[in-house]
Amino acid sequence: MSFLELDRVAKQFGPQTVVNDFSLTVGKGEFVSFLGPSGCGKTTTLQMIAGFLDPSRGAIRLEGRDLTAVQPAKRGLGVVFQSYALFPHMTAAENIAFGLEMRRVPRAECRERVRAALEMVGLAGYEERYPRRMSGGQQQRVALARALVIRPSVLLLDEPLSNLDAKLREDMQIELRQIQRNLGTTTILVTHDQNEAMSLSDRIVVMNQGRIEQIGTPQETYERPASAFVSQFLGKTNDFAATIDLTATPRRLTAGSWSAPAPAGVAGPVTVSIRPERIGFGDAGIAAKIVTRIFQGNHWLFQCESECGSVIVIRQNDGQPQPAEGEAVRLAWRPEDMSLRGAGGTA
Amino acid sequence: MSAAVDTAPANIAATADTRDGRAPWALTAPALMLFVGVLVIPLAMTVMLSFHDWGQYKGIEPIFILKNWREIATDPYYAEMFWRTFRIALLTTLITAMFGAPEAYILNRMSGRWKSFFLLVILGPLLISVVARTLGWALLFGGNNGLVNKFLMSLGLIGSPLPFMFTETGMVIALAHVMMPFMVLSVWTALQRLDPQIENAALSLGAGSFTIIRRIVLPQIMPGVLSGAIIVFSLSASAFATPAIIGGRRLKVAATLAYDEFLNTLDWPLGAAVAVLLLVALVLIVVGSNALIERRYAEVFR
Numbered sequence: 270m271s272f273l274e275l276d277r278v279a280k281q282f283g284p285q286t287v288v289n290d291f292s293l294t295v296g297k298g299e300f301v302s303f304l305g306p307s308g309c310g311k312t313t314t315l316q317m318i319a320g321f322l323d324p325s326r327g328a329i330r331l332e333g334r335d336l337t338a339v340q341p342a343k344r345g346l347g348v349v350f351q352s353y354a355l356f357p358h359m360t361a362a363e364n365i366a367f368g369l370e371m372r373r374v375p376r377a378e379c380r381e382r383v384r385a386a387l388e389m390v391g392l393a394g395y396e397e398r399y400p401r402r403m404s405g406g407q408q409q410r411v412a413l414a415r416a417l418v419i420r421p422s423v424l425l426l427d428e429p430l431s432n433l434d435a436k437l438r439e440d441m442q443i444e445l446r447q448i449q450r451n452l453g454t455t456t457i458l459v460t461h462d463q464n465e466a467m468s469l470s471d472r473i474v475v476m477n478q479g480r481i482e483q484i485g486t487p488q489e490t491y492e493r494p495a496s497a498f499v500s501q502f503l504g505k506t507n508d509f510a511a512t513i514d515l516t517a518t519p520r521r522l523t524a525g526s527w528s529a530p531a532p533a534g535v536a537g538p539v540t541v542s543i544r545p546e547r548i549g550f551g552d553a554g555i556a557a558k559i560v561t562r563i564f565q566g567n568h569w570l571f572q573c574e575s576e577c578g579s580v581i582v583i584r585q586n587d588g589q590p591q592p593a594e595g596e597a598v599r600l601a602w603r604p605e606d607m608s609l610r611g612a613g614g615t616a
Numbered sequence: 617m618s619a620a621v622d623t624a625p626a627n628i629a630a631t632a633d634t635r636d637g638r639a640p641w642a643l644t645a646p647a648l649m650l651f652v653g654v655l656v657i658p659l660a661m662t663v664m665l666s667f668h669d670w671g672q673y674k675g676i677e678p679i680f681i682l683k684n685w686r687e688i689a690t691d692p693y694y695a696e697m698f699w700r701t702f703r704i705a706l707l708t709t710l711i712t713a714m715f716g717a718p719e720a721y722i723l724n725r726m727s728g729r730w731k732s733f734f735l736l737v738i739l740g741p742l743l744i745s746v747v748a749r750t751l752g753w754a755l756l757f758g759g760n761n762g763l764v765n766k767f768l769m770s771l772g773l774i775g776s777p778l779p780f781m782f783t784e785t786g787m788v789i790a791l792a793h794v795m796m797p798f799m800v801l802s803v804w805t806a807l808q809r810l811d812p813q814i815e816n817a818a819l820s821l822g823a824g825s826f827t828i829i830r831r832i833v834l835p836q837i838m839p840g841v842l843s844g845a846i847i848v849f850s851l852s853a854s855a856f857a858t859p860a861i862i863g864g865r866r867l868k869v870a871a872t873l874a875y876d877e878f879l880n881t882l883d884w885p886l887g888a889a890v891a892v893l894l895l896v897a898l899v900l901i902v903v904g905s906n907a908l909i910e911r912r913y914a915e916v917f918r
């Protein structure tokens with residue numbers, strides 16, 4: 270069921286097309302992330318939904334109604350900005366109450382809802398604080414409360430956590446997810462942080478240069494990346510070229526001296542893509558030599574040189590002895606951990 | 617014995633301290649001397665001068681006398697003149713704030729090229745002498761020969777020239793024109809500090825454009841408007857060229873009066889008393905309102 274729908278939306282700034290052919294349907298209560306490198310058009314898309322920018326082409330619909338015909342002030346969407354954009358001359362409570370005042374909510378109800386909103390974000394007792402006197406994390410919570418208190422039909426978050434330090438960011442991610450689950454507010458998050466997108470979202474929209482590369486659940490986009498861009502952008506990956514030998518029966522996938530049974534449906538030159546944590550050291554497989562070994566607490570990171578190029582391997586630190594630098598190893602993986610892309614894209 | 621041993625290192629530390637303590641003084645000495653030489657000494661001499669006696673034939677007599685101050689305090693002419701000075705300055709300030717703040721806001725919303733063009737148009741006049749700018753008004757409205765007056769009279773719209781020269785209205789209009797760039801600059805600076813997304817934030821919460829300006833933008837640029845107001849007020853109250861050209865010797869303000877006492881009547885002590893009183897009043901007003909503003913906005917903008 271589609272709640273919010275973007276239909277072939279595009280945005281042009283002069284001659285430059287910043288967002289192109291953007292189509293997406295978001296279900297009620299869903300948490301969707303726009304993920305992509307800086308400058309790929311995430312903010313622009315979000316601002317078109319919010320109404321701060323008009324799309325050059327395409328339509329945006331909310332519950333079937335055309336949203337582009339509605340004034341931004343009348344859309345009833347909640348927006349949290351990267352800079353928070355709190356009103357510095359108002360206290361936390363006044364900031365949160367602003368949207369309710371605009372809706373002419375009776376004073377007593379307004380006071381109660383502001384109190385509840387502050388409590389929800391864990392800032393009870395901070396009513397009279399001015400934003401200047403709050404930490405980044407606290408300002409972020411006020412901004413979230415201000416956007417949520419108006420009970421928006423859609424919550425739009427533009428890199429809301431990118432100004433926080435790593436530890437606080439993780440805490441806020443968990444909290445944000447809990448609040449969103451409890452309220453059931455349809456949410457769109459813009460981020461360039463793949464971990465953030467994966468840990469928060471029901472679905473991820475991976476964007477590159479104004480276009481959608483892939484839409485899928487975090488697991489789908491990670492394990493079945495639709496393009497080289499997606500597999501590179503979502504975590505570390507190993508790509509190498511291989512060919513499918515049609516002369517042999519059964520058909521075989523070969524790269525140098527390595528070969529494996531080929532899956533059906535692909536032919537010719539392909540790109541083989543394997544996540545580093547899916548590769549193990551075994552007795553068979555591609556011959557390689559370990560160049561560097563880095564200890565990272567809960568896992569080891571190996572940089573190996575093989576005949577198919579350099580390969581990254583990640584092994585859990587499970588207490589087993591690990592190969593040393595300079596040691597010759599063989600790299601192996603299960604056939605299903607391999608994802609193949611032909612010249613045309615997905616296999 | 618032991619005491620001597622104990623104090624030896626302390627002495628070294630003390631000399632080092634005094635040497636360090638002298639360095640800032642030595643470094644600031646040239647600027648300090650300039651400050652004392654061109655500001656403090658003449659000012660002190662002016663204050664002293666205001667207590668001297670003066671007579672048509674005897675000239676300045678360096679004795680201590682309260683004559684000048686008594687004259688200023690008792691003669692209603694001076695009260696009226698000071699009252700006029702501050703009334704003109706206040707009206708000028710209000711007009712520059714009323715036009716300058718929206719001007720800066722509109723300017724800030726313009727896109728790149730237009731913004732720099734209009735900024736130049738607004739600030740350009742600062743490069744032209746105040747005398748030239750004020751004379752422009754005199755050319756347009758100066759009696760029967762003023763360009764605008766002539767034109768309007770030839771159309772038959774007005775029977776006699778518009779009263780502009782030698783009027784307070786004329787002085788306020790000309791001063792507001794001269795002072796406008798200071799207000800625009802001051803508000804402009806405050807606008808630069810606004811979060812570029814703040815209006816969008818208010819918009820998404822359901823505020824209309826008038827509400828956004830009144831509730832979100834205006835309170836945030838208010839410190840800029842007020843500091844601009846202080847600049848414009850003090851410059852207008854002590855302005856000389858514009859009141860001299862528009863008001864001439866018929867409509868005097870504090871600065872033109874002091875000038876006349878010094879150079880025409882040659883009653884330097886009385887001129888000094890007027891100048892000192894203007895200075896003291898201005899300092900009190902500026903420092904007082906600045907303190908009020910600081911207190912009002914300390915919580916929010918610090």
Ligand SMILES: Nc1ncnc2c1ncn2[C@@H]1O[C@H](COP(=O)(O)OP(=O)(O)O)[C@@H](O)[C@H]1O
Pocket residue numbers: 282287305306307308309310311312313314
């Ligand atoms: N108002 C504008 N005028 C011209 N170009 C713009 C404007 N806003 C954004 N852009 C361009 O659009 C592209 C996408 O911007 P943005 O949506 O902010 O990217 P993201 O949020 O993904 O980092 C960038 O190349 C940026 O330079």
Ligand SMILES: [Mg+2]
Pocket residue numbers: 308311312313428
């Ligand atoms: Mg952005």
